[in-house]
Amino acid sequence: MGQLLVEGMDEEGITMTASLREIFESRSIAVVGASEDPSKAGHQVVRTLLAAGYLGKIYPVNRNEKQILGLPCYSSIAEIKGPLDLIVISLPGKAVISVMEEAEQRGDVKGVVVLSAGFAETAIPENVEAQRQLVEIARRAGIRVFGPNCIGIMNPDRRLVTGFHPGISLVPGNVGYVTQSGALGGSLVTMALSQPKPLGFARFGHVGNMCDVSNQELIEEYGNDPRIEVILVYLEGVKDGREFMRVASRVTKNKPVLVLKVGRTQIGAKAALSHTGTLAGADAVYNGAFKQCGVVRANTVHDLIAGAKAVSMLPKPRGNRVCILTEAGGMGVVSMDEVEAGGVLELAPMSQETCERLTALLPPMAMVCKPNGYVDMTAAAMAKEFGDAIRLVLSDANVDMVVLNSIPPTFLPAMDVAQAIVPVVKELGKPVAACFTVGQAMAETRRYLEESGIPTFESPDYAVRALAMLTQATFSVSHPLGDVPSARHPILDRAVLEARHPLEPESLDFLSDHGIAVMPHVLARTREEAQRAAMEMNSPVVLKIVAPQVIHKSDIGGVKVNLQGNEAVGQGHDQMVNDVKSAIAAADIHGVLVVPMAQPGTEVIVGMVRDAQFGPTIMFGTGGVFVELFKDVSFRIAPFDKEVALDMIKETKGYQVLRGMRGEKQKDIASLAELLVQVSQLAARYPQIKEVDLNPIRVHENGYSVLDARILLDAE
Structure with missing residues (x-):
């Protein structure tokens, strides 16, 4: 993005579609639907542009007015004689189409912001059709459209703002905002601006219905903009998850992308035919996709802003080891809890010398290195002790960053503490996040700290999570999705022809044909x-x-284990067939699968579902048949390599079991990772496969055993 795109035709055979950068740099704006009535959106857009001091020409358009807020008014955009870069439309749906037709006739309009709602988001056929017409005209004319149902864009450099969110100041900074909600996006900006040192921004884009300009397109544009150093995204969903990942993978190689993804629902309600379908919640899939393409996820609005402060203000850490330096025990305990719960940071193992010197420095009641990486200086510590203690901590090679908690008592001015630590932090150059609580008493100190490059936070858990997001942004690795050519296989072709899913012996043979080790088996x-x-x-x-x-065989007696000898096998066969017929009278029994008992091992599951946004999605989990109880699972988008597969395994609690616990030897994690890669390749290569369920898989010290395999095909 950021370049001109060739599209459509003009008198010389080419229509040039404007770049997003040109739209953000618009030098003239027409507000169609401008009004003298302050209760109208069109009035507020003109008023906001004037108040912001927009560095361009403003053309109010309203056929019933001669003048609006001191500006001459035009009856249509056709009357505007000068160049027109951007149109903001605040009119009902059908009227928008007429304006688009006029814009096409002008030939110089680069972008349109459609404030109006009442299009495809209503799902009303005539409104959906209106949006389709809007897009058709825009593409034909080479015009880019933000919306409908959006507040558009902001660019502090040109004092440009097309919306009307209250409380926004155009403070320049290094943040780029992408949002699917105008109100929430505007609130993010105002929250960032309300920090002790206002966190300014370079660009803001609200995509609304995304009829044209999309969230991923803005992310790519920001990725190419040198003024933007961190990208904040409020995300409700994506239309093309795989393209989102491709864009994010490119951008996160150079600058951090922090995302607040909402709408945490499950896709499993309609996929009850397999364990994988039951657990493949959309939120879990997004989590895996974000990790795979290097995106850092925030869980709350406040965390998103906290993460932005840390990333935009602090140096990159050398690792994830944090020291909690506190003068209040309660704040220290909150910090410790968050370090443990977050799973990103770990307490810094400070050297014995550092611990001894801290003990000698601090008051006798101080709690030093209990546990290591935690120092409670107590309220008896004075400003000099603060400065000396943070110098000792930051000088320790085993400390990568510090969370500093303080509620200075009335006999210790907070500014004295701040002035003692700032020179030390600047000198030693490691990330420090400070929590000096809230309230007017701390306002001046917090502002001084932030102006000195130390971000401050209202509570210690925010400070810890902010450093965790900084760490993730620093060390995240993106893994671009590869392209795998589609293929056919006779086993799948036969099942499709017969309008059924592959039987288990067929599934095992299919897996074996693709290099996956399966148990010896005979269909009897x-x-x-x-x-x-x-x-x-x-x-x-x-x-x-x-x-x-029969989907879940063990539930109806469809599995008999540990049978040995002719009599036991014969009796087991007869009883199993009778039990299944009793449970499902219409069962079409093709026979029984005879498989040798597998050696002991750790049971896991590998599965695949075809997600509506991201396509083939691989699941790994521990617990085997109890996976639904433990819910210890991870997801990634297929296809992927062994590094991604290992990340999937390490993400689960079961990884520690696979490594060997309580005298157990380590299991063959490398072969398990290779299995995940192979399943991801199959999922990408065969689009007719809807679900795969390998459960349980027993992992041994050498190799693994697939004890049960099910492949479901798309009925279409």
Whole structure:
């Protein structure tokens, strides 16, 4: 983005579509639907542009007015004689189409902001059609559209603002905002501006219905803008998740992207046919996608602003080791809890020398290195002790950053503490986040700290989470999605032709054909065939029913384990067939699958669902058949490499089990990661596969055993 795009035709055969950068730099704006009535949006847009001191020409358009707020008014945009870069439309839906047609006729309009609601978001057919017409005209004319249903853009450099959110000052800064909500996006800006040192911004874009300009397009534009150093995104959803990931992967290589994703719902309600479908909540999929493309996720509005302060104000940390330096025990405990719960930071293992020198420096009642990385100086510490203590801590090679908590008592001026620590922090150049609580008593001190490059926060948990987001932004690695050519396979083709899903033996053969190690297996059509197969395996066996109507076999007696000898196998066969017929009278039993008993190991699950936004999505989880109980799962978007697969495994609590606990030897994590990669390749290569469920998989010290496999195909 940021360059001109060739699209459509003009008198020489080419229409040039304006770049987003040109629109943000607009030198003239027409406000169509401008009004003398202060209760109208069109009035407020003109008033805001005038109040902001917009560095360009403003053309109010209203056929019933001669003048608005001292500016001459035009009956239509066709009457405007000078160049016209941007139009802000505040009219009902059908009238918007007429304005777009006039804009097309002018030939010089680069962008349009449609404030009006009442388009496709209503799902009313005539309104959906109006939005379609709007897009058609815009594309034909080479005009970029923000909205409908949006407040548009802001650019402090040109004093340009097309919306009417209260309390916004155009303070220049290094933040770029992308939002799907005008009200929430505007609130983010005002929250950032209300910090002790206002956090300014370079660009703001509200995409509304995204009929044309999208959130991912703005992210890419900001990624190419040298004025923007951190990108903040309020995200409700994406239309094309894979393209979002491709864009984000490119941008996060050079600058951090912080996202507040809302709408935390599950997609599993309509996917009850597999464990994977049950657990593949949309929020979990977004989480995995964000991690895969290097995006840092904030959980709350306040965290998003806190993260932006840390990223835009602080130097990059060398690692994730934090020291909690506090003068109030309660604030210190809150900080410690957040370090542990967040899972990003760890307490710094300070050297014995540092701990001893801190003990000698601080009052006798101070709690030093209990545990290591935590120092409670107590309220007896004076300003000099603050400065000396933070020097000792920051000088320790094992400390990457510090959270400084303070509620200075009335006998210790807060500014004295601030002035003692600022020179030390500047000299040693490591990130420090300060919590000096809230209230007017701390306002001057917090402003001084922030003007000196030390961000301050209203509570210690915010300070910890801000440093965690800074750490994630510093060390996150993006993994671009690759392209895998689609393919066909006779097993899948046959199942599609017969309008069914592959049976388990077919699923195992399909996996084996693609290099995935599966257990030896025989499909036995009769009791005698089952006994013969078991005899040839010369080991205890498992019998599993093979019938397309049976999804969860163990629930209805469709699995018999640890059978040995002709009699046991025969009886197990007969009982299993009878149990299944009793449970599902219409079951079309193709036979039983005879498989040798697998060696002991740690049970996990690998699955795939085809997400509506992101496409093939891989799940890894621990617990095997109990995965729905433990819900210890991670997700990534296919296809991916072994590094991503290892991240998936390490993200779960079960990783520690796989590494070996309580005398158990480490399991073969490398082969498990390779299995995840192979399944991701299959998911990308065969679009007809809707779901994959390998559950359980038993991981051994060497290799793994897929104990059950199910592949579901898309009915279409």
